[in-house]
Amino acid sequence: MRILFTTFPWHSHHFPMVPLESAALAADHEVRVASAPGLMPIVTASGLPGVSVGRDVDLASLSNDRSRAAWHVQSRWPDDWPVRPGLLNDEQFALIENLGRMQAVMASAMLDDLLDLARYWRPDLVVHDAVTLAGPVVAAALGVPNVSHLWGTPGLQRIEMRRMGSEPLPEYAELYERVGAAVRTEPTAWIDPSAPGIRYPAGPTCHQMRYIPYNGPGLLPDWLLRERTGSRVCVTWGATSMALRGGTVVELVRQCVEAAAEVADEVVVAVTEQTARALEAAPLPDRARVAVGLPLHLLMPSCDLVVHHGGAGTSMTAAAWGVRQLLITTRPEPTVNGTRLAASGAARHLMTEEVPAAQEGVDLLRAEMDRLLSDPAHGTAAQKLADGMRTQPTPADLVAELTNLAR
The missing domain is CATH 3.40.50.2000 (Glycogen Phosphorylase B;)
Known part of the structure; x- marks a missing residue:
């Protein structure tokens, strides 16, 4: 089987996927790990076959844009807001949706090259970081399943949806229009590596997985x-x-x-x-x-x-x-x-x-x-x-x- 893994270019979103990517290689599946050029040294240092797609985007500048800077200096939000979004106020929803718009920008920078790779290589499955929006778009264009890989924080990530609901943000829907595919508002499956003692209940499409710590290569002092x-x-x-x-x-x-x-x-x-x-x-x-x-x-x-x-x-x-x-x-x-x-x-x-x-x-x-x-x-x-x-x-x-x- 051919499995295309993809994440936006940030090491803390790549590292949680490395154990599954390595396990797929060890099981004799064909694997490609696609991301923007800036992540490729980290991907290859993880011992994985990387493919550079798209262009690098200044994530720090995007994150500190006026519409998103407040995300980094928040007071305590209501407990359990990931599974009880009705507890959030309009300002908090706006912050989450602005993160979704930021990820749409990241996805747009990767999308064309990622789709070209997928059409050439023809993967049977696309596994993507949960906020890497180019992944489900490419899977939809190919008509193959897409699996959303969480990174350990409890709760499903839905930053691409209005008020964390069932309606996609316009910027997310536009990515599908660009490739001529129907919008996917749910992945085929989720992978949740959060700890059983802290995770929230989820539905039957959410697969639990043991978190295997991997924080990059290094030498023991x-x-x-x-x-x-x-x-x-x-x-x-x-x-x-x-x-x-x-x-x-x-x-x-x-x-x-x-x-x-x-x-x-x-x-x-x-x-x-x-x-x-x-x-x-x-x-x-x-x-x-x-x-x-x-x-x-x-x-x-x-x-x-x-x-x-x-x-x-x-x-x-x-x-x-x-x-x-x-x-x-x-x-x-x-x-x-x-x-x-x-x-x-x-x-x-x-x-x-x-x-x-x-x-x-x-x-x-x-x-x-x-x-x-x-x-x-x-x-x-x-x-x-x-x-x-x-x-x-x-x-x-x-x-x-x-x-x-x-x-």
């Missing part, structure tokens, strides 16, 4: 090959947050590191080179070790606690290893991860706006970390979450199900 001598806390802030919000996150990261150094024997600051350079403006505590570009799936098994921004990759990697978490979030989607993980008992959650500046914020963060490390109930809940994830079908199991869809 020497210090990870030795037994640790005390407690270890990881502080990490995603590349997405730094790329989209820049220096606004650096002070918060520094507060987290200072607080962690007061409760742990060792603090590993796992960040991008950009964040590491920004942190050099002032000394970090002696107990802090900066690790640039270290994949979290290599680090997480050795940690007692991870403090982070709430991204799905970090949240699910920590959950898979049974690591307690402190999530500090500002965007609505990571906030869903924070509220659901906190409700499971495996984590504690704060909104960024709840963390005061300077030492007062450090004191609050230290108290939160101390609760997580000292209360065994959090460790028990984190392990229960990990145990539940291990009961889920593996990517290899899902490949067999995908084969049936294409028949």
